Amino acid sequence: MQIYTQQIVGLSGPSGCGKSVFLKSLADLIESRGNIKLAGIHSKAIEAPKWRQKVQLVPAESFWWHNTVGEHFQHPMNKDHLVRLSLATDIARNPVNQLSTGQKQRLALLRSLEKKPQVLLLDEPTGSLDNENTASVESLVRDYLTNNNAAAIWVSHDPEQLKRVADISFKMENGKIESVQR
Ligand SMILES: Nc1ncnc2c1ncn2[C@@H]1O[C@H](COP(=O)(O)OP(=O)(O)OP(=O)(O)O)[C@@H](O)[C@H]1O
Secondary structure, X not given: OOOOOOOXXXXXXXXXXXXXXXXXXXOOOOOOOOOOEEOOEEXXXXXXXXXXXXXXXXXXXXXXXXXXXXXXXXOOOOHHHHHHOOOOOOHHHOEHHHOOHHHHHHHHHHHHHOOOOOEEEEXXXXXXXXXXXXXXXXXXXXXXXXXXXXXXXXXXXXXXXXXXXXXXXXXXXXXXXXXXXX
16 A cells, blocks of 8 residues: 555445554554555654654544643644634643543544644544534544645545545455555
8 A cells, every 4th residue: 555645545444354453553553564664764764653753643542641631732732723623722721531532532633733743544533523523624634634745544434434535545354455446
């Protein structure tokens, strides 16, 4: 699989087929025998934390380790992004344990965007969101890729979503990833 800048690659496949494991291996979070390169540089040639900054995984279920939202961000939160995702502009002060699942999902995306990754690995990034917030996330990701010359892999179970967001699509089944023709 080859991905170009400003491209969104859609990835679908039955539950449990290995989509999340695939994304984790691309982010160098688990061992992989694959040959993974970014702009020609092999993942093993870059220290894992640096690689993960460039290749950001936004997992389906995000992890939060500090008490408040703001402590998970290195800079003041981007107000434009918060407004676009219908999040309160002072949400940085909120305790994480009072966030809804959908709020956590949108904030996890913003936390990753703050690191300015070259590749975003999005594991069902709108799985907990209503239609309006889903559309906001789709548009924010597209704008991010355009403005930062980045690329994304977008895992979704929703074929209609992949038709909207993906430039090319792949399906994973029986241990193989195959291209999906439209
Ligand atoms: N850390 C792990 N250790 C061992 N097995 C795992 C681990 N994570 C996932 N698996 C197994 O690997 C297989 C693929 O899981 P994965 O989470 O990648 O599926 P998926 O395609 O993302 O599914 P879904 O669409 O339901 O999210 C499953 O059989 C799962 O039980």
